[in-house]
Amino acid sequence: MIPRLALRFVVALFCVSVATATAQETTGTILGTVTDASGGVLPGVTISVKHLETSQVRSVATDSGGRYRVQALLVGRYEITAQLPGFQNLVRSGVVLTVAMEAVVNITMRIGNVSENVTVDGAAPLVETTTSTVSNIVNRQQLEALPLNGRSFEQLALLQPGVTTMPFVSGNITGGMTKEVVMAGSRWATTLFLLDGTEMNEGRNAGSASGNILGVESVREFRVLTQNFNAEYGRASGGIVSAVTRSGSNRFDGAVYEFFRNDRLDAPNFFDIGRPPPFTRNQFGAASGGPVVRDRTFYFANVEGLRQRLGETNVAIVPAAHVHNGLLIDPARPGQFIQVAMTPTAKQFLDTFYALPNAGDVTTADGSRTDAGRLVTNPNQTINDTYMTVKLDQVLSGAHKFFVRYTHDNSEQLDHLTIPVTATSGTITKHLLTIEDSLILSPRLLNTFRFGFNRDHASNAAVDQISVPDSLKFVPGRHIGNLRISGFTDLGEDGSLPRFVLNNIFDVSDDLSYSAGSHAFKTGVTVKRYRSDTLFSRRSNGRYDFTSLPNFLIGRARRLDATLPTADAERRWQQWLIGVYVQDDVRLGSRVRLNAGLRYEPYTKPDELDGKMSILLDPLGSTFTIGEFLHDNPSLANVQPRVGLAWDVFGDGRTSVRTAFGVFMNPILPSVYQVDGTRVPPFFQSATLDNPPFPNAYELVYLNNSQALTLSRDVTRLDPHLRTPAYNRWHLTIDREILRTMKISIGHSGNRGYHLMRQYEGNTVVPTILAEGTSFFPPNSPVRNPAFGSMLSVANDVTSNYHAMNLSLVRPMSAGLQFQAAYTLSKHTDLGSGTLGAMLLTQGAGTGLVSSDPDNLERDRGLSAWDRRHNFVFNAVFELPFGQDRRVALGRIANQLFGGWNVNTIVTLSSGVPLNIVIGTFDNLRNRDSRTPGRPDLAPGASSNPIIGDGRDPNHYFDPKAFLLPPAGFYGNLGRNTLISPGSAVVDLGVTKRERIRSISSGFTAELRLEAFNVLNRANFGQPGRAIFNSDGSYQPSAGVITSTSTPSRQVQLGLRLAW
Structure with missing residues (x-):
């Protein structure tokens, strides 16, 4: 009801x-x-x-x-x-x-x-003079012509100024597999994807298991709204990608197409050994549209398929060959070894799970050997994706029309971890339905009704790739657990599997529009029901932490983290959202337009249909309140005023000045709390065990309740007084038409975020404040709440600031040439950049996501995790002027050779993003905060961004010796997110030839395509190892070492498209 x-x-x-x-x-x-x-x-x-x-x-x-x-x-x-x-x-x-x-x-x-x-x-003017919203269109010609790696249309949103992506955040089955799009300084989770006005997001983006949003052939065009959109747009405080499906027309048209790639056409990855690993990809499909009843009823349909078999290039940091024999390099005697009393279990783990390095040793900056080496493997990734969309348009009369569009996508993926003893299987099934009815009640009054339905079912599970003896499993009867040795690549999945999400979003809206004189009034309402059935395990297979390689060899574990057998990780969340708005666009004379709007968007408190919902109201207490999640409803005051001006400076439509200010809120919906809200007692129990026996502590303690060792029960606590995250956004933009065919824009945009989410460890030791005001954590001090071990807490008291200069030059298609250039210079700072619960859905890099000091949030003020100082993007479609239907006519033979050629390109140049340097995986502060190890001290005279040379040596990206281990119990003095990751430069190039085959029909064309992605084959490196020290104070071998690239090497694609 x-x-x-x-x-x-x-x-x-x-x-x-x-x-x-x-x-x-x-x-x-x-x-x-x-x-x-x-x-x-x-x-x-x-x-x-x-x-x-x-x-x-x-x-x-x-x-x-x-x-x-x-x-x-x-x-x-x-x-x-x-x-x-x-x-x-x-x-x-x-x-x-x-x-x-x-x-x-x-x-x-x-x-x-x-x-x-x-x-x-004559076309309409290029300069926008009626609205203060900053947006850009991606038209059908760009969708058809520009080279797209994977043919995923959301890639073209990155062509717009102020739009970028997180380079090291890969997608996740239960949160969406596409790139995380960041718009105008907002968090990536605040970007909304719409298809025909219906929400596409399934978690934090709209991707399938293939990592793509298929349907390029189905999309007519889409608009990217980046700044200060009107009050009719809700549900998102960031940007909006609004796509429109193609419709049929009075003529029958269609296409069949095939795009093909394999390893014979590709360059090897920078880290490959020899030739590229095996790879085949086929993307194919067919589309058709036309009249059912001329002038009245029209249809459009498209079916696409993607089949991929990819040999991945995974680089792991593993123990060197001599370690398998219990030998470690003696730091006091170069070239000599120390014999370690290695346990039989450690020996069995090394020989069973860690192959010997095959790509050389890991060395220090001065060339000295370490106890680590590189292991390059090429496990086979499998992807299958099938997409379909059908649309029917009906004209009932000149004043009444409606359409129905249904989209279905079914995808599956099998992917391997960096050490390929474990793989993850994932499936995503999506259903999207939109019904829209538009009725003109009078020449000035219009009513539009829309019903939308979005259903996606995503599931993820671990798959062992080798036979694992029961004696080596941390949890009896389950998969191999997660083994973390400081300085080395993790073994096994992170313990969050299995998991699934079944989301259903029902959306009903009705909107009216009335124009009278100089006013265009707008008002409307939308009602959304969110239903989310989830399973979010945590450490269900167990995770052991070792603070150094020697400790692993002798079996001295730091901690075991695992879920208790009684934990219930399944939930059925439900929530309602209501949006009401009014908008008035007023002409103030012939040159000025005022856009004023107000949106009110309350939502109900989260509800769990089986009553499995609780909260710890008092962080120092031990009693949970059952049946409650948020103590009060934070949305009842969600009023969002928005105002803007558009000034046609000279009255000729060629120069405009636009400015706007508004409040934009992002509701607390299931995708925000479905992870952290699950992991709360008494329905979910997990615990940590310090200094546990290895590897059978779970059986001894968790199952048999051995009294020799004591568990520390963990809890996740959400602030019962959460507030709706929001941004105050503004911009000033000047547009000018030049040469009658181009538009140049320059503008400043900014925002201030508040009530943004963060995570912190709430059960630390209370520090002693020394005379000079320094915090000190004494040894053996009690934690704040002795009833629990870890208390991972969620609050939303983070603020952020963003300022950017945006430049763009746009030329719509004219005389065979269309291009767009966009440059953004920006700076983004905040007190924190997200929560682990959010990043679990997207397998994030964890760049300073969790607060380091629960008593002093300002200690973490620094660059945002998605600050990109410079971002330049250029795209062009150039039709060579020779051949049929072009400016230079040729003879029959010359036309076949030289006619119908196009050259298309996308160029992207981006600086790196900030990374957080951490001490290591051990607890230097003695405050039990193992999830967020502290930051080190900065060595005297050293740079906080100590990149070595030009940063092009992946073995030594930065100098670890720029950092020092602070005295035990003290915070380091290094700031948050001071290291800048490698930037990237990518040139994608496409060459096509289109030939009209009149022997079949006058409208039949064949198009051959040759596309090269990263055509210059530049190695754009991934992030380096950011943990600096082992627990004994020695430098980790992986510190400053890069083992991956953020973009593929050169990949070549062949395509054929037959259209009529």
Whole structure:
């Protein structure tokens, strides 16, 4: 039953007499002013706009000020006719309308006979003069022509200024597998993906198990809204990617296509040994659209498939060959070894799980050997992905139309860990349904109703790749656990498997729009129901931590972390969200437009349908409140005002100044709390055991309750007074049309985030404050709450600041050339960049995500984990001028050789992102905070960003000796996120030849494609090892060592597309 709050808002909506354009728009608007030759306005002019693809015609009359506005128009090409007795009829062609666009088409009529037609050809102005929203369109030509690695359309969102991605955050089955898109300084989890106005996000992005959002052939175009969108857009405080599905037209068209890649065409990865590992990829599909009933009913359908078998290049830091014999290098005698009394269990682990290095030793900066080597393996990754979309458009009358679109995607992946004794299998099944009904109630009043449904089922499990003896399993009857040895690559999965998420989002919205004189009023309501069934295990296979290699060899473990057998990790979450808004776009004279809006977006408190929900209200207590999650509802004050101005400086539509300010909130929905909200007693129990026997402590203590050792029970605690995360956002942008075919933009954008999420260890030792104000953690001091071990806590008191200069130059297709260049110079600082619960869904790199000092949050103020100082992106589509239908005609044979060629490219140049240097995996502060090891001291005179040379040596990216181990019990003086990772430079290039085959039909074309990704084959390195010390104070062998690349080596793709 819909809660009373939702019902009241629905009733209130229909009591409103004025209203709005479609929320999360999928259509566009044509508007303008009609004048005579002297500049006088002309009322009563009949304006007819014709959609050339479907022959739909809409007609309105200009008002007393000569103004007209035709809204809720399908995207596409239009012809505009103006008629008034005593004046010549004027026909304006060449107007192309894109999604959420307001095309200003001003018309000048001349006195004459009504039977005389004056035809004018010309597109709408390039400069935006009616809205303060900063957005950019990705059109169908870019979708078809630009080289896309994986043919995932969201990659083109990265072409826009202020849009980037997290380079070291790989996707995860239960949180979305695509790249994490960061827009205008917002957190990546705040980006919203829409398809025909329906939410696509399944966790934090919209990807399938293949890591792609398939359907390039299905998408007509999409708009990327990066800054200060109007009040009709909710649910997201970051940016929005709003895509529109293609529709059928009055002519039948279609295509079949195949894209092929294999290892014979590719360059080896920088870390490959010899030739590239085996690789094949096939992407194929077919699309068709056309009329069912001419001018009335249209269909479009597309089916795609992806099949991939990839030999991955994994580089692991493993014990050197001499370690298998119990030998360690003697630091006091170069070239000599020390014999260690290695336990039989350690010997069995080494021989069973760790292959000998095959890619050389790991050395120090001065070339000395260490006890580590590199192991390169090429396990086979398997991906299968099948995608389908079907859309039906129905024109009921000139004033009434609707469409239905259904999308299905089924994908699966088998991927291997860096040490390939374990693999992970994952599946994602997605269903997306949108039904939209649009009814023109009068020439000034429009109603749009939409129903959306988003269902995705994602599951993830561990798969052993070798036979594991029961004696080596940490938890009897389960997979190999996670083994962490300081300075070496982890063995086994991180213990969070198995897990699954079954999300269902029901979305009902109704929107009205009313135009009167200089006002365009908007109002609407949306009601969403979120249902999320989840399983989020934690350390279900157990995890052992060793603070050094010698300690591992002698069996001296630091800690065992595991879930108790009674833990219940399944939950059924439910929540409702209601959004109500009002928007008024006002013309203040002929040159200025005021955009003012207000959005109210409350949501219900989280509910677990089986009552398995609890919270520890008092962090010093031990009593859990059952059936409660948040103590109060943080959303009841979620009022979001937004205001902006757009100024047509000279009144000619060629120069504009736009500015805006607004409040944008990101609701606390299941994807935020479904991990951390699960791991709370009494329904979920996990514990740590200090100094445990190895490897059978779980059986001795967790199962048999041995009294010889004592468990420290862990708890996750969410602040019962969480507030809705929010951003205050603003911008100032100047646009200028140049040379009639290009637009240049320069602007400043910024935001201040507040109530942002963070995680911290809440059960540390209380420090002693020394005379000079320094915090000191005495040995053997009690923790704050002796009833628990670790108390991983979630709060949202983080603030952030972002400032950027954005430059862009855009040329729409003209004379065979289309390009866009975008450069962003930015700085982003914060007190923390997320939570581990959030990063679990995306396998993050963990760059300073958890607060280091629970008593002094300012200690962590520094660069955000996704600060990119410089980001430049260029893309172009260039049609060579030779051949049929082009500027330079050729003979038949010459045309076959030289005609129909295109050259297309994407160039991306980005600086690196900040990384957090940590001491190691041991507890130097004696405060039990093993999840967030402290930062070291900075050596006197050393740089906090000690990159060696040009940073192009992956064996020694930075100098670990720039950092010192602080005295035990003291914080280090190094700041957070001071090391900058390697930047990246990627050039993707495509060459295509399109040939019209008239022997089949005049509209039949064949297109051959040759595409090279990272055509210059530059090795863009991944992040280096950031843990510096072993527990004995020696430097870890992996410190400063890079073992991966952030982008693939050169990959070549062949494609064939037949279209009609």
